[in-house]
Amino acid sequence: xxxxxxxxxxxxxxxxxxxxxxxxxxxxxxxxxxxxxxxxxxxxxxxxxxxxxxxxxxxxxxxxxxxxxxxxxxxxxxxxxxxxxxxxxxx
Amino acid sequence: xxxxxxxxxxxxxxxxxxxxxxxxxxxxxxxxxxxxxxxxxxxxxxxxxxxxxxxxxxxxxxxxxxxxxxxxxxxxxxxxxxxxxxxxxxxxxxxxxxxxxxxxxxxxxxxxxxxxxxxxxxxxxxxxxxxxxxxxxxxxxxxxxxxxxxxxxxxxxxxxxxxxxxxxxxxxxxxxxxxxxxxxxxxxxxxxxxxxxxxxxxxxxxxxxxxxxxxxxxxxxxxxxxxxxxxxxxxxxxxxxxxxxxxxxxxxxxxxxxxxxxxxxxxxxxxxxxxxxxxxxxxxxxxxxxxxxxxxxxxxxxxxxxxxxxxxxxxxxxxxxxxxxxxxxxxxxxxxxxxxxxxxxxxxxxxxxxxxxxxxxxxxxxxxxxxxxxxxxxxxxxxxxxxxxxxxxxxxxxxxxxxxxxxxxxxxxxxxxxxxxxxxxxxxxxxxxxxxxxxxxxxxxxxxxxxxxxxxxxxxxxxxxxxxxxxxxxxxxxxxxxxxxxxxxxxxxxxxxxxxxxxxxxxxxxxxxxxxxxxxxxxxxxxxxxxxxxxxxxxxxxxxxxxxxxxxxxxxxxxxxxxxxxxxxxxxxxxxxxxxxxxxxxxxxxx
Numbered sequence: 023x024x025x026x027x028x029x030x031x032x033x034x035x036x037x038x039x040x041x042x043x044x045x046x047x048x049x050x051x052x053x054x055x056x057x058x059x060x061x062x063x064x065x066x067x068x069x070x071x072x073x074x075x076x077x078x079x080x081x082x083x084x085x086x087x088x089x090x091x092x093x094x095x096x097x098x099x100x101x102x103x104x105x106x107x108x109x110x111x112x113x
Numbered sequence: 114x115x116x117x118x119x120x121x122x123x124x125x126x127x128x129x130x131x132x133x134x135x136x137x138x139x140x141x142x143x144x145x146x147x148x149x150x151x152x153x154x155x156x157x158x159x160x161x162x163x164x165x166x167x168x169x170x171x172x173x174x175x176x177x178x179x180x181x182x183x184x185x186x187x188x189x190x191x192x193x194x195x196x197x198x199x200x201x202x203x204x205x206x207x208x209x210x211x212x213x214x215x216x217x218x219x220x221x222x223x224x225x226x227x228x229x230x231x232x233x234x235x236x237x238x239x240x241x242x243x244x245x246x247x248x249x250x251x252x253x254x255x256x257x258x259x260x261x262x263x264x265x266x267x268x269x270x271x272x273x274x275x276x277x278x279x280x281x282x283x284x285x286x287x288x289x290x291x292x293x294x295x296x297x298x299x300x301x302x303x304x305x306x307x308x309x310x311x312x313x314x315x316x317x318x319x320x321x322x323x324x325x326x327x328x329x330x331x332x333x334x335x336x337x338x339x340x341x342x343x344x345x346x347x348x349x350x351x352x353x354x355x356x357x358x359x360x361x362x363x364x365x366x367x368x369x370x371x372x373x374x375x376x377x378x379x380x381x382x383x384x385x386x387x388x389x390x391x392x393x394x395x396x397x398x399x400x401x402x403x404x405x406x407x408x409x410x411x412x413x414x415x416x417x418x419x420x421x422x423x424x425x426x427x428x429x430x431x432x433x434x435x436x437x438x439x440x441x442x443x444x445x446x447x448x449x450x451x452x453x454x455x456x457x458x459x460x461x462x463x464x465x466x467x468x469x470x471x472x473x474x475x476x477x478x479x480x481x482x483x484x485x486x487x488x489x490x491x492x493x494x495x496x497x498x499x500x501x502x503x504x505x506x507x508x509x510x511x512x513x514x515x516x517x518x519x520x521x522x523x524x525x526x527x528x529x530x531x532x533x534x535x536x537x538x539x540x541x542x543x544x545x546x547x548x549x550x551x552x553x554x555x556x557x558x559x560x561x562x563x564x565x566x567x568x569x570x571x572x573x574x575x576x577x578x579x580x581x582x583x584x585x586x587x588x589x590x591x592x593x594x595x596x597x598x599x600x601x602x603x604x605x606x607x608x609x610x611x612x613x614x615x616x617x618x619x620x621x622x623x624x625x626x627x628x629x630x631x632x633x634x635x636x637x638x639x640x641x642x643x644x645x646x647x648x649x650x651x652x653x654x655x656x657x658x659x660x661x662x663x664x665x666x667x668x669x670x671x672x673x674x675x676x677x678x679x680x681x682x683x684x685x686x687x688x689x690x691x692x693x694x695x696x697x698x699x700x701x702x703x704x
Contacts, residue, residue, distance in 0.1 A: 050336045057335045071197070071208050078205040078288035083361035099680060101609025102691040 186339060187329050193320025195283060195304055196348030198297055198311070200357045201390075201569050206297050207287050207311065209304070213266045213279040214259040219248040221276020229272050236269050237261070259302050260284040285311075289357065291399040292364045295415045296355050296391075296567075298515075299402040308413070310353060310567060312515045320348040352569045354390035359383055362677040363393035370653055370670035371397045377655035380416040381674060382550050384648040386639070388570045389554070389563040391512075392647070393678075394418075394547075416654065418517045421543035425617035426480045426601075426663070427637050428539035428549075430556060432489050433473055434588050435500045438580045441491040444587050447472050450483040457534045462486055477591040478600045479700065480616065482538045489537030497536070498525035503579045504552035504562065506544050514567050520544040539617060546635065550650035553637050556592060556613075557645040560585040589613055593642050596668075598694045605638060605668035606693045607676045609686035614638025614649075614671065616663035621655065631655050634663035636671045640679060643687035649675050664699060 090096040133139075169177065198207040215237065222230070223245075234241040237258045247255055259282065261269070266279060285300045287293070298309020304319065306312040323345030328337040367379040383393040400412040414420070436442040453467035468479050476484030489497065501507060507522030521543045528536070535541045544552075547565070554562045554576075561576030580588075592613030596605045602616045614637055621631040635652040639645045651674065653666040660666050679686075 053336060053338065054334050067194075068211060071194075071210055074197075074205045075208050075210070075286050075288050081204070082289060082292075083358055084292065084365075087361075098677070100676075100691070101686050104609075104686075106686060 191323040191345040193322045193345045194347045196318040196350045198351045200355050204357050209283040209285050212260045212284040214282050215257045218276040219250050225274045287402040290401045294402040295396045318348045321346045356392045358681045359393040364395035366674040367395050368397045374656035374666045375658040376653045379653045381651045382417045386557045386645045389565050417546045421518050421520045422633050423540050423619040424544050425539040425619040427615045427617035429485045430588050432485050432537045434580050436488045437584045444473050448484045448487045450481045455483045457531050460531045474591045478594045480601045485537045486534045494525040494528045494533050512565050518545050546650050546652050550648050553648050555579045556588045557639045601664045601700045602668040603695050603699045605672045607672050608691045611642035611688045612640045613642045618663040634666040636667035638671050640675045641687045
């Protein structure tokens with residue numbers, strides 16, 4: 023009777039040990055993955071900052087005005103050449 | 114014969130003695146103390162071991178554990194990024210990106226092949242001689258170049274020069290360049306704010322670097338996190354009150370004016386009437402904050418805030434407002450300004466023309482010094498001084514921006530009659546352009562003044578009432594008449610919009626005296642008059658051309674600025690007048 027119990031307990035112990043090792047292994051892998059993704063998110067933050075900078079540099083009013091004037095031959099709007107519509111007239 | 118000699122038959126030693134080895138002579142007699150000493154020594158040795166164990170376990174445990182940890186734990190520095198600075202619409206004005214500093218162990222680097230050094234010098238954008246000069250050093254650590262961008266670093270690493278290494282750091286980029294720099298400022302290589310908002314908000318912009326302890330495996334991967342020893346905090350982002358578009362318009366207007374009128378410098382500021390936000394603050398000459406080599410003081414100077422000048426005629430509406438408010442005058446009170454000069458305690462005050470008899474509106478419209486002096490003579494100096502103080506003249510400003518000047522207003526008790534008379538038309542006291550612009554709040558709003566802000570304001574500030582709404586409206590009407598073909602600011606007219614304002618011209622003080630040749634022209638205006646939205650102040654410092662007064666240099670600059678700003682802000686026109694009439698000989702105010 024006690025022999026059988028011992029066998030069961032030993033088997034249980036070994037199983038426990040194996041799952042523990044496995045769990046530790048999994049945990050490490052997941053942790054490495056987490057680190058990798060954190061790193062990636064930091065890199066994306068940097069990329070985002072870079073893109074915002076690019077947007078601001080390319081969207082500079084100075085640049086837009088120059089392109090509008092020279093490349094597209096545009097001219098600034100003046101009230102003299104503008105027809106204003108009022109909402110009162112529509113009613 | 115006797116036969117019995119039993120004892121003489123043969124000799125047997127044994128029978129008489131004992132075995133050799135058992136001979137008592139040979140027996141060693143150990144002294145008793147030796148065993149005791151032995152016992153003691155053994156005991157002492159065990160005791161020493163026990164004590165040592167106790168010592169290691171009890172006393173130096175921490176030290177040993179630390180030593181152990183340092184052999185498998187790694188501490189990672191976690192960098193903190195400096196906060197971004199954005200304009201009111203979220204456009205990035207300043208942002209930090211990771212870069213690297215290149216440093217070297219000179220001895221090792223000099224040992225590498227010369228062609229590699231040539232290539233390195235090329236990549237670092239410095240002459241090879243300079244690179245060699247830097248390497249010619251006894252030190253074991255020399256920075257070759259700081260803030261090198263990542264793509265260059267990649268090329269440098271490809272050279273595989275031994276003794277060359279890099280260190281991570283951040284570089285601040287300013288995409289708007291010279292247009293925005295007087296507002297935003299800049300940081301030094303250590304990421305510390307030096308000018309502008311970078312300096313003013315250094316504490317909240319800068320982050321705190323952190324560190325965390327980890328266990329790394331053979332491949333350098335982090336396998337276990339032992340927690341933060343210090344958690345990193347990134348700097349807070351900052352949203353300014355400035356509007357990139359208006360700032361660009363202001364900067365271009367000032368730049369064009371400085372070039373057109375051959376001036377030494379210029380500045381402009383645009384305020385939001387409702388919130389007190391500074392929408393634009395431009396200076397010329399300016400500089401590119403991304404390349405700060407050869408910076409001069411003139412470029413760095415933020416004239417709008419740090420320079421004081423005598424406000425000249427721009428202060429006249431304040432004098433008039435106080436007269437109206439205290440009911441000493443009404444808009445229809447008339448004053449005789451002839452014959453074009455007035456004697457005050459033996460000193461002569463003069464106008465450019467003899468304007469004859471004028472009402473209060475006419476005095477402002479023509480900018481008559483005599484008229485304003487006559488109004489001021491009805492007001493006690495103390496009341497005038499209190500008015501100046503309420504408007505912030507001579508008061509240390511709390512703009513949340515570095516380097517503002519308080520200007521100078523002397524205590525009223527020391528005012529002599531002639532000085533008081535001079536002050537009524539803006540001489541003998543000094544203010545900054547920003548202070549002057551802010552004081553026009555009382556006219557643009559309904560008589561109250563609100564604090565200025567360089568960061569975006571989310572709720573409307575509470576104002577301090579200085580004059581009644583009725584007085585404010587009366588002065589507004591007068592200011593609008595100044596910006597008409599008959600006024601001194603005829604060139605400040607804006608097609609399609611009603612504009613009001615006041616010009617001013619002051620002689621600069623050079624070596625303690627008024628200069629005959631150097632002057633500053635300015636204009637402080639409100640637009641549009643039907644529902645004030647902006648206060649626009651412009652100053653043109655030392656115009657050297659034919660045109661020199663505020664009405665002829667600053668007023669057209671302000672008109673140009675206002676026209677573009679109103680259009681950019683989608684303000685509906687409030688006037689159907691689109692063809693501007695400027696008289697052939699526009700009226701000029703006196704100096």
